[in-house]
Amino acid sequence: MDNMDFSAEDEHALRQFMPSSFGKQDASVNVQAQIERCRRPIVDERKQATTSKKDSEDDKDSDDGSDEDDEDEEDEFPVSHELLIKTHDKAVTSIALDPSGTRLVTGSTDCTIKLHDLSAMTPTTIRAFKTVDPHASKSSAPSETHPVHQVIFSPHSGGQLLVLTAFPQARLLTRDGDLVKEFKKGDMYLRDMHHTKGHISEITSGAWHPTNRDLFVTAGTDSTLRIWDVNNSMEQKDVIVHKSRSAGSAGRTRMTAVAWGSPVQGGNNILVGAALDGSLVMWNGDGPYHRPAGEIRDAHVKDTWTSGLDMSADGRLVITRGGDDTIKLWDTRKFKLPVTTVAHASTSSQYPTSNIKFSPNSSYVITGSETGHLHILNPATLRPELITPVTPGSPLITVNWHPKLNQILTGSANGQTTILFNPQTSHNGALTILSKAPKKRHLDDDPNFTTDIDPLGMAGDAVAPGGLPSAAAGTFSSRHPTIGLTASGKSRDPRRPHLPATTPFAKNTPDQKFVNESIPHSSMRDEDPVEALKKYATKDKLFTKAWEESQPKAIYKDYDSDDEEERHAAKKARR
Known part of the structure; x- marks a missing residue:
């Protein structure tokens, strides 16, 4: 057999054909390629619109440093890449991330909240691991559902989730979506709101206390702000009644938004609320709440819904987004006139949860627009630093800038949640998802x-x-x-086991647990009255203390029962 000479090309082709090793091979993940697929085609729409004009003027004077400066400006904000999450069928009204940045919760007008685990997702399994109807276990009819207004993780540990819907009762859930408590609803037939134990109408907004992990505040359409303790769901801790001066003799209006300022960076503990009558009211966060510390009657136009309200990290600046197509910046130290006012189209008439937020270090302000663009504003002048399209043609409702991840999350009217990030400055979150290998599709994945x-x-x-x-x-x-x-x-x-259907009569009949929790001393119904009175007489005299000092003095001789019987027996013997 003749000798055959193999060239280098033949040897390379043979190596490509024959496997270099046997057994199970680890699939390598090209992380950079996966991240590059998420690069956004348009980062700043303003720069793209003016590129053609500037190119003709700067062709002669341009140098290599100008392009580098533009790239540095774009890298300042985490908006160069995006990751899309489509788990809702209707508009996304609220977005919450726990402090660690691993658990994402979104609320929607489809009356559900979706729970996502960012640490367990892969590029091909971007979906919610749990869907929760906040009213599923409520005592009312199962068919009764309400749109979700706001979902807020507790800022300290993230172990508790506050859910506010178009309903008078707030609900506290665990980070896994399990119901912990449902807070009390007030009596709608009481005229004085100070005497009701909860809201009598829809809750619109809420906020956690900046330092006390057990307190949170809710704003309602019953013209009140109510401060709650998570350990007591039967009655609020404090009631703040806003008496509107432009609402006629009733003095009631709707509270549309609330924010609780943080004293961590040297500012004061301040509670700020916005109302439908156009007023902006400020109270001392630690109380007392009898009289507001400051009030601006015409902060926004009357009968327009001020949906966006937020405070800076130092608790000194307040930003509001009103239904009168304006954004205004206020200083709590001179709470009279706005520091800056700019025009911005409002979406609160259709989406009353449209918000506005300070960045984690309060160096920027972010909000959405009716055209689906994200606006990053300078807090001093409220001029846009960057305008980027997220969901063009669909209003951008809610925004959130996570401090640990350095990623911006947005929710739109088309049901889409978008995570904006920058691979150079962002951490975990979307990058954790893109660093994993895509999960291989199985036959069972195809319905x-x-x-x-x-x-x-x-x-x-x-x-x-x-x-x-x-x-x-x-x-x-x-x-x-x-x-x-x-x-x-x-x-x-x-x-x-199959549980029998609950009848309407059984729904309205309180059980023993409810009676014990809501009615004081209800457990004494099962006790012997004589023994119970003796017990309390020897301890704290709960029922006999009223006669301790006012007991009348005996005039006649007090006979014992035995002596009385002997006396009657002696009388009969004499007869």
Whole structure:
């Protein structure tokens, strides 16, 4: 057999054909390529619009340093890349991230909140791991749902989630979406709002206390701000009634937004609320709340919804976004006239939760617009530093700038949540997702080839010869991550015993636990009255203290029962 000479090209082709090693191979992840796919085509729309004009004027005088300066300006804000999350069917009204930046919660007008775990997502599995209906376990009718106005993580540990809907009762959930407490609803037939134990109408906004992890405040359409303690859900801790001077004899108006200033950086503890009558009211955060520390009657136009309200990190500046198409900056040390006012189209008439936020270090102000653009403003002049399109044609409702991740999150009217970031200055969050290998798609991931049996039909139905329940043999549903879960996210396990349907009478009948928690000393109904009175007489004299000092003096001789019987027996003997 003749000798065959192999060239270098043949050897290279052979190595490409033959495997270099055997066994299971680790799939390498090209992180840079995945991040590059998320690069945004348009970062600053203003610069792109003026590029053609500037190019003709600066062709002669341009140098290499000008391009570097433009890149440095763009890198200042985390907006060069984006990651899209589409888990809601309707407008996203609120976005919350826990302090660590791993748990993302979004609220929507579809009356649900979605829980996302940023540390467990991959580029091909960007979805919510749990869907929660805040009113699913409420004592009212199961069909009653309300749009979500605001979701707020506790700023200290992130272990508690405050959920505010278009309903008078606030709800406290765990970070996994489980209900902890539902706070009290007030009596709507009481005229004085100081005497009600909770809101009597819809809650519009809320905020946690900046330093006390047990306190939060809610603003309602009943013209009140109510401060709550998480340890007591039956009654608010304090009530602040805003008496409007332009609302006629009733003196009531709707509170549209509230913010609680932080004294961490040297400022005062201040509570600020905005009302529908156009006023902006400030109170001392530690109380007393009988009289406001400052009030501006015509901060915004009357009967316009001031949806955006936020305070700077030092507690000295207040930014408001009104329904009168203006953004105004206020100084709490001179709470009379706005420091700066600029025009900005409002979306609060259609989306009353449209907000405005200071950046973590209060060096910038961010807000959305009706055209779907993100506006980053200079807080001194309120002039735009950057205008970037996020969801063009769909209003941008809510924004949030996380301090630890250095990433901006936005929620739009089309149900899209967008995470804006910069690989050079941002940390974790979206970068954690993009640093993982895409999950390989399985046959079960395609709903066209997979069916699921209704788990409720498997509980008590007879099994057909084919292995399917007879009642559910023709009933299939598409495979979905939330299949087999209730509205609150709990499992529909067919092995659990069937609970009878709750009748309307049973819904309105309080159980023993509710009676013990709401009615003081209700547990004494099961005690013997004589023994109970003796017990309290020997301890704190709860029921006999009234006669301790005013007990009348006996005039006649007090006979014992035994002596009385002997006396009557002696009388009968004499007769």
